[in-house]
Amino acid sequence: MGFLNIDNVTKSYGSVEVLHRVDIAVEEGEFLVLVGPSGCGKSTLLNMIAGLEDITTGEISIKGQVMNGVHPSKRNIAMVFQSYALYPNMTVGQNITFGLEMHGVAKPERDKAMADVARLLQIEQLLDRKPGQLSGGQRQRVAMGRALVRDPDVFLFDEPLSNLDAKLRVDMRTEIKKLHQKLGTTIVYVTHDQIEAMTLSTRIAVMNGGYVQQLGTPKEIYDTPANIFVASFMGSPSMNLIPATIVDKDGAAHAEITDASGNAKHLRFSGGGLSGQDGRGIILGVRPESITDMEGADRKSTNIETITNTVGVTEPAGSDTFVTSQMSGRECIARMRADAEVRPGATIEFAVNMDKALVFDPQTEERVV
Amino acid sequence: MAANATPDFRTRLQTWLPKLVLSPSLAMVLVFVYGFIGFTVYVSFTNSRILPFVGPDGQPTHDLIGFTNYAKLFSLSHWEISLTNMAIFAGLYIVICTLIGLILAILLDQKIRGEGFLRPLYLYPMALSFIVTGTAWKWFLDPGIGLENIMQTWGWESFSFDWIKNRDFAIYTIVLAAVWQTSGFVMAMFLAGLRGIDNEILKAAQMDGASNWNLYRRIIIPQLRPAFLSAFVILAHLAIKTFDLVIAMTGGGPGRATELPATFMYSYTFSRNQMGIGASSAVIMLMTIAAIMIPYLYAELREKK
């Protein structure tokens, strides 16, 4: 039984089920990120935790108290909205204390709580302004202040950074993370941005089509994705998914793929999990950083396989250079050092770190190894 | 507060409050609009002549007579004149208003200096009562003191303009006054439509070598379809409801030359004590408007969903 318990929860609109049997137990102090493409049900789930949408079946409880049917204001939660939802007619100070006022907290206490929060978020000089006079980052802070002042059991964040420009988004991300470490609060955070999910969370629930595809720590999600959807959704550029066949050769299982010219190439699998499955069709999953030039290959790896192939396009990105090539007819991205000398059309050696290679079943799309 | 006694009470109250708040208005509309429509339909099937419907002895003062009123209605020359007048009036009113509105809007859209000064002058008639403007037109068009008299005083002795007193032409004076009142509004609708057109499309069309004439004919006016539709619907429903203007200008005369269904209904119901027939004419009016408005509103509301 978690601090925030989502137990077998479904949501239907009419006869259409949009959220299927979600089970998540969130411990106190955890930072859970719900991530997925738009329409995956993550915001619906968040709104159900907040009490803004009814629960069709199942149960949501906070601190052991069942919350089904309880009014949002009685759940001891606070929420930061995508648009910040600052009341335009009230000052920053009034915005922050509105919730306390509604809960009948006396004025002196409200003012004290407001002062504390304003100091924490460094928005003291903004308290008398109207939201319309604030910058995006300042609004974001005020919205967080409004949530913090309530001292809730659970914080809910609904894509709070998506309205900020790229630079500010990174800054605020760090700030939210600091705040979480400092206050140790329990947070449920919805985003469609997988980098936000990876950097902020202690655990991630990857959602798609109304299902939780995988629930785990960022490392688990990244290194051992449960299926092709999770593998390709998390990570940027996304994982290369190469159709391959298992071939037994020299007593070990190899993945047979083709290069740009259509010649078969064999890559030996690390570990023995796939022996005895000669001829099985699979999807080989390799992240771009596991395909490099020889000099850039991971020295700790036990199994670097090389493949000679023709370079398609190079994309210098400053810190790295991304190099595409055709493997089994698919565009594959390799991540090379910034100063790797690679020219389009040249034939070079790619180093594939097979320790990190994953294997998916093409039919079920589940991970095999 | 008692609301806190049971933990869920407030939540339940909150789910009921919205509907509770909406219900008085809804009840009003259901009774006073839809209930009354039903009632009028009922009256149109009875031989009621005057109010009340229930005599002092508690017995109803009328009998159900089926479609007799409708049959009678369409045999009345008075009603036939009203319908003919309505066709003339509505047709001219809609077409002329649309034309003037469109022309004014296009002209005003040419970066006119003083547009902000001109627009309110075109639109102000909409703020006035038809009784007020009807009075002004009535006397201005009156041959005895108005236009005819003015022209003759100015030296054009043979000038004659007695349309408002002439059975064959009186209806056109109603058209004139009605066009005067609403064409500015139609202009505003078209102007809003014109301002909504992406200027880059126009620039692209010019690069393609389109002349101003072709620009309007091929690019701009076709994009004003929604404005045309709105203008038509609004004008049609205003035309059918036209009542005050006729009362103020001609009282339906001379003779019955400017009777419209709205004035017909009024006089049969309140002056001639033929309530059953009045009711049946009102039902015909409602059905005509419904045939125009319901598809329009349906489309608008669906779009919004």
Next chain:
Amino acid sequence: MAVATQDTAIRTGRFARALIYLVLLLFVLFYMLPLYVMLVNSVKPLSEITGGGMMALPQVWTLEPWAKAWSTAQIGVQPTGLRPYFWNSISMVVPAVAISTVLGALNGYVLTKWRFRGDTILFGLMLFACFIPFQIVLIPMAAVLGFLGLSGSTAGLVLVHVVYGVGFSTLYFRNYYAVFPTELVRAAQIDGAGFFQIFWRILVPSSGPIAVVCIIWQFTNIWNDFLFGASFASGDGAPMTVALNNLVQSSTGVKEYNVHFAGAILAALPTLLVYIVAGRYFVRGLMAGSVKG
């Protein structure tokens, strides 16, 4: 040639522009004509009008027709002038506008922020009510007002105008609140604000512009109404429009055109004033009632 940087794509020559201005000014004359006729003839003696000088400026300026129209002209059988009817209209229009606007605001709030199954149909029903020919409700309304003892009274007219005005006021507020961010309502819910607190503290403070639009529209419509006034309050309780019509149509005695014109301006003055002061909002209301969104 037009300057290359001109903002709009349409270019017109010098001659065409002169023509455009000419046409626009001719239309100004057309639209101003009745107002000019009313104004100029309301301040001249009757003899100047009957003598063929309707378009001329007064030779003798006089406020006599205004005074007469206001306080001594024969309306129906009483020589009361339009004054008592003016106050009838005021005491009818103020409560009717206030009530229909408040109801419209609440309805718009519910229909956008507390949506429920079938709300669009309900709104459609209310909206259609704006466009019915009111002849369809005259007979039962007369019966109901008689039954309630409100025939011929201002209170009866207030009721009528609230009932048939609430559709439009709901339309205005619904369209306005539809683009008001729902997240604000949700945030206030989490903050613990109830149904009315959210309305009063969050939505109402932002409703200024649409309230002005709605009030102006209702005021203009109700003030200018003739059909209901003539049907339900033709005697002492008649509104201004009905009294003006009685004045103009009275068949007894000499037709005092100058008094009629003065009376017409008196009846037009309130709405004209509103138009001059807040025409922008009036037009916005007009447009919202036709091309929505």
